[in-house]
Amino acid sequence: MDEQEAIRAARQIIDEIHDERIFDLIGEYVRFGRTTKVLAPIKIPGVNTNALSMVYAQATANIFGYEVEDRVFQITSEKRDRKIDPMLRLALPPVFAGEIEAGADYILIDDVFTTGGTLAGLRGYVHRHGGNVIVCSTLAAGTRVTREATRYDKRQMGVALAPTNARVRDLRNALGDEYHAVDSVFCEGLKYGLQQLTEQEARFVSNQARTIRTCGESVSDWFAGKILAARSPEI
Template sequence: MNLSLPIAPSPDVSCCSDDSALIRTDWKPTFPLCWFHTPWSSSRAGGRCLSRHPDFVAAKQERNLQAAERVISDLYTDRIFDLIENHVCYDDRPLVVAPIKTPEINKNALSLAYAYAVASTFGLYVDRSIISKVTYRRDRKANNIDRLVAPTLFEGEVQSNKNYIIVDDVLTTGGTIATLKGYIEQNGGRVICTTTLAAGHGVAPLAHSGEMRQFGVKIALSEATFDGLKEKLGKQFDELDDAFRKGFHYGLQHLTEPEAQYILGQISYCKRRGEDFMDSFGKRLVQARTRAVA
């Protein structure tokens, strides 16, 4: 199948497969886990989670900063700040940055409130000069394929040779973090670690086992998972990679671990149904992209 994807025009991104035009950067094998404080949801009645907090709606959808501060105060875990501190060089004083929109359209106070919580814990500063641009249509109920085809784009000044800590409210597939990381690194900064207040039900099972159980999710694409994509896609690997580079402005090597695991699951799903993966999944990609750029 010759996969042709609708491309949303952007003055900052060239629609080609040249690596200089891509919005994400390569993962380092040593990139740390994305640490989170609480799951998004819980199957246990009264279980500790973000979605059931009484102030969640006001914090997430009504830009209520006081509600967001109460949510963080109730759900944070000291252990997470200990893990972040392992990557903080106080001589360098990294900046804390969150994927926030302009105040006129931003309804979510959680990301910014968590950024200030991290910054105040370590005596750091929040960098509010980088903001996300509304380029694609994507609502709060977007599924994994919608997130793949509608990456968040960013603009604003990056301080060259400066270390950054990326924070967000919820880790779903990690795409927003990966794109913000790409923006910072392509403009001369360095991303040293990432953290979120919560992890969605789709990625929480990927939390690291052992000492950090339910605290860390591997966000950097692993070599084993990338090799698994190559093996399962076979001759279709290059076709899908080219489609991603031209349509979404990042390659399969720039996927997050949860994104790649999702695609591997879709490959297995198509195989069980006796469907050609590129034909079935490709059509869904085109449909999702069309919704995003409409």
């Protein structure tokens, strides 16, 4: 499928599944009178067009009269893109490059919310370079994300990216006296700590920690080994 065919297919998918009320919700976060851009985690041109994100970003920009930022790219990681294993995706956070306009507001757009790592990484990149992320929106979310959202409106209109207070407590309880050791492993291996995990990533770490503890193993050693293995050339 060439690029134009991919874009046409993406438009058809968006027309079929998108709820127009999302634009009303996005509009509640817009700060009029400020420079605002729409940004999607687009891969480097010629590598992966990510048509769904591109088309959704352009549709959002058209609604509000903004521009799609085309100077920021996600540097592809073939190992990460081809895997759905949450540990591998956690151990290989996305890397971004390109120019962010300091002081500008950004609406982040993506196709599917799974663990939230891509959006969280892009948000961090924007903030580190002086921009402001005002809202994030995706076309769909995985079943793990929406499992606890039983009402239709909640499934359609918002799920948690940052960990809830309950999730933070659960993570601390699951790690127990190894909390700081695991945090150090993450800071050393991933360059960010447990406080920067998304809701779904924190859920995964909590569940894994309980399983590891049941087996009598060290949680920090397990995560250190998994991070090292994920980055090895053999995978």
